Amino acid sequence: MKNRDEVRELFKAKKVPLTHQRLAVYEELSGRKDHPSAEALYESLKKDYPSLSLATVYKTLQTLHEMGMVARVDSPAAQARYDAIVETHHHAVCTACGRIEDLFDPRLDTLPAPKAEGFVPSGHSVHFHGLCARCAKASAQKTR
Numbered sequence: 001m002k003n004r005d006e007v008r009e010l011f012k013a014k015k016v017p018l019t020h021q022r023l024a025v026y027e028e029l030s031g032r033k034d035h036p037s038a039e040a041l042y043e044s045l046k047k048d049y050p051s052l053s054l055a056t057v058y059k060t061l062q063t064l065h066e067m068g069m070v071a072r073v074d075s076p077a078a079q080a081r082y083d084a085i086v087e088t089h090h091h092a093v094c095t096a097c098g099r100i101e102d103l104f105d106p107r108l109d110t111l112p113a114p115k116a117e118g119f120v121p122s123g124h125s126v127h128f129h130g131l132c133a134r135c136a137k138a139s140a141q142k143t144r
């Protein structure tokens with residue numbers, strides 16, 4: 001995650017114009033820990049940025065992704081989810097509500113690369129699938 005000055009510098013270095021809307025999308029994403037989809041970002045930004053469109057949010061996320069400023073997170077749902085943490089880390093993915101939480105564990109950072117024929121790994125992220133605390137509690141109550 002980067003502060004506003006670092007964001008400005010990065011845009012300048014890549015010669016990409018930093019619009020208010022692009023900054024707003026990045027800052028909203030950085031401020032959230034729930035790995036939101038483009039739709040979820042749009043929902044929370046549209047009050048403050050009435051001229052913002054969902055298409056602009058998609059395009060901005062694409063631009064930020066190309067600049068290496070955001071990561072896409074694999075999720076069991078069809079929607080792409082986004083992350084302002086681009087350093088190696090891992091995720092706990094709730095299969096019931098789709099919540100994605102960050103996991104930081106140096107043991108997972110140093111997994112040996114798989115020996116798959118011809119495969120050249122560029123990085124990895126471990127995803128644990130299961131139920132988040134809230135969903136685990138709800139399902140325990142249901143079965144009682």
Ligand SMILES: [Zn+2]
Nearest residue numbers: 094097132135
């Ligand atoms: Zn859940």
Ligand SMILES: [Zn+2]
Nearest residue numbers: 083085089102
């Ligand atoms: Zn993450």
